[in-house]
Amino acid sequence: DIQKKKQGTFLPKEARIQPAAFSMAQVAKKPLPKAPAVSIQEEEEEEFKISTGMEPGKTYTGQKLDLDLQDIDLDNVFRLIAEVSNLNIIVSEKVKGKVTMRLKEVPWDQALDLILSTHKLGMIQQGNVVRIAPLKDLLDEEKERKRVKQERLQAKIEAAKRLQEAEIEAQERERKLRPFVTEFITLNYTKAKDFQAQIKDILTKEPKLERVGTAVVDERTNTVTITDYPEKIERIKQYKEKVDKPTPQVLIEARIVKATKNFARELGVQWGAQYAEYDKRGEWAWGVSSATGSGTTPPVTPSSWQSGSFTQGTGRDFFPLSGWMVNLPATLLPTPPGIGLQVGRLVGDLINLDLRLSAAEREGLTKIISRPKVMTLDNVEATIKQGREIPFTQVNPEGNVSVVYKEASLKTTVTPQISPDGRVRLKLDVTDDFPDRSNANPITGNPEIVKRQGTTEVLVRDGETVVIGGVLEETRATAEDGVPWLKDLPGLNWFFERKTRRHDQTELLIFVTPFIVQQD
Structure with missing residues (x-):
């Protein structure tokens, strides 16, 4: 075939x-x-x-x-x-x-x-x-070939894993044998306790190897003793160079003045107008509005602060500088009393302010209570206080009488915050405590301590003066004098005696001026 x-x-x-x-x-x-x-x-x-x-x-x-x-x-x-x-x-x-x-x-x-x-x-x-x-x-x-390939791949993975584990164990043994070193780091500006808290995440933490870095503080010398690997100590040194720098300081100068009702207007304080300040970076903005001027007017109530409306892009001019502006529109406060804060800006420099205050004091328009100065760090609270302690009588259940003293003072707390563009943001807290003897205790005669408080924040330039007003005091007094004995004769006493009545209204003005202290 x-x-x-x-x-x-x-x-x-x-x-x-x-x-x-x-x-x-x-x-x-x-x-x-x-x-x-x-x-x-x-x-x-x-x-x-x-x-x-x-x-x-x-x-x-x-x-x-x-x-x-x-x-x-x-x-x-x-x-x-x-x-x-x-x-x-x-x-x-x-x-x-x-x-x-x-x-x-x-x-x-x-x-x-x-x-x-x-x-x-x-x-x-x-x-x-x-x-x-x-x-x-x-x-x-093909199925068997894939299975074998997968087994080989898995075997390679297991081998690589065992090799990696062996390398890690070798590294751990090497680290365990490698000794720690100790170094002293002395801080110039940062508190050692604060620095210790900041570097805790940098320190070595290897509990399995019983290797844990430590930082011990000596507050007396402001020194931190570091015990760790050399590379960790080097990282801590680099961090120290970045943070251990002098904190900017602010000098707060204040003038606490009692003045007649119209003195603020005559001095040139810009009250009662609207103010708007806008930070171009968009981080924050704030506004103030009072009972005069245009725009939406929020009420100013005791012990509170109300923000007013503003329009972005109006520039940096605080107020137009024509004329003496308007008078402070504050009124007497109801019971229980509070502080309806009025915040303004002074036209002119601090030297001119001192001259005007001294001249007004000679004319009897003002009385300078104090001129305190205080230096504080950036973002650190500073307190300016003026007042006295009032004796109070206390009777315990056994009938024993003792005297204690309670403070009645005008206290201004200022917290400055320096902005990158060189301006100062001031957080102001004003407290006015005074004794009210008209409401004294009928048994002990102890006066009532009236507390008034207001809080606000303002933004000013370096060396610019902020005026805080709105605290009014009213004094009513009646006085009699005359010829002894004759002024007591019925029907003829009015020929030999004189009665005078006084009704005074004064305003407490607090002038606050921040100065950024330049570092050498």
Whole structure:
């Protein structure tokens, strides 16, 4: 049944193959190429794609053939395709079956796919070597290959993890053997206790190795003793250079003055107008409004501070400087009394203020109570206090009488905050405590201590004066004098006696001027 052909190529007599423009004799003259040697390493690393002959959208570019096959073994058909395609085809021994097909002008790779899909075979190609086997076997091999690959990957991960753990253990042993060093850090401006709290996150914390850095404070010398690794101490030194700097200081000068009701107007204090200050960076803004002037007017009530409205972009002019502005619109306070604060800005410098106050005092318009000065750090509260202690009589249940003293004073608390542009934001807290003898205790005679308080915040330039007003005092007094004995005669006493009544209203003005102290 076998017909011998040229150069030892054997074909079944039932098979006839005629490639288009390619004779059978030409095919038979070409020897089969040798399969290249493939290393195990290359097989392990290279991914193989299984072709089933049913891939959708596949494009065929092989040489076209005319095939007329009838009941031909699959092995012989693959030999024919190997000769035409110049591929090395390895067929599994499990591949069995016969082929009967007639094709005309069909690419050889398409013919190969038709045979694979018809007989449920699969193909794996590596270079010019093609391996054909049952599709199920190839899929099982691929599954096993992935499993082995995953196991190898997992083994590599475990090995890398063990190596990393060994390196960490070695580093920990090295750190445990590496000694700590101790160094003293003396601070110039920062409190040692504060510095200790700031560096706690830098210190070493390795409880497993029993290695914990420490910072011990000596408040007497303002020194912190650091015990840690050298690199941690170096980091702490760098941090110290950044934070251990002098804090800006502010000199607060105050003048506490009792003045007549209209003195503030005559002095040039800008009361009763609207003020708006806007920080261009958009961080904050504030406003003040009073009972005169335009715009929305919030009420000023005792012991409170009301913010007024303002419009952004009005510039830095505090008030127009024409005329003497308006008078302070404060009124006497109801019971229980409080402070309806009025905040204004003084036109002119501090020297001019002192001259005006001294001249007014000579004329009897004012009385300068005190001129305190206090130096404070940025963002640190400063207190200016003027007052006295009032004796109070106390009787215990056993009837023993004792005297205690209670403070009745005018206290102004100022907290300055220096802004980056050189201005000063002042937080002002004014407390006025005074004895009210009209409401004295009828048994002990102790006066009532009336407390009045107001709080506000203002923004001023360096050396600018803020005036706080709104605390009025009213004095009503009646005096009698005359000729002794004659002024007591009935019907004639009015010839020899004189009665005078006084009704005085004075205002307490507090002038606060901050000066930023320049550091050398």
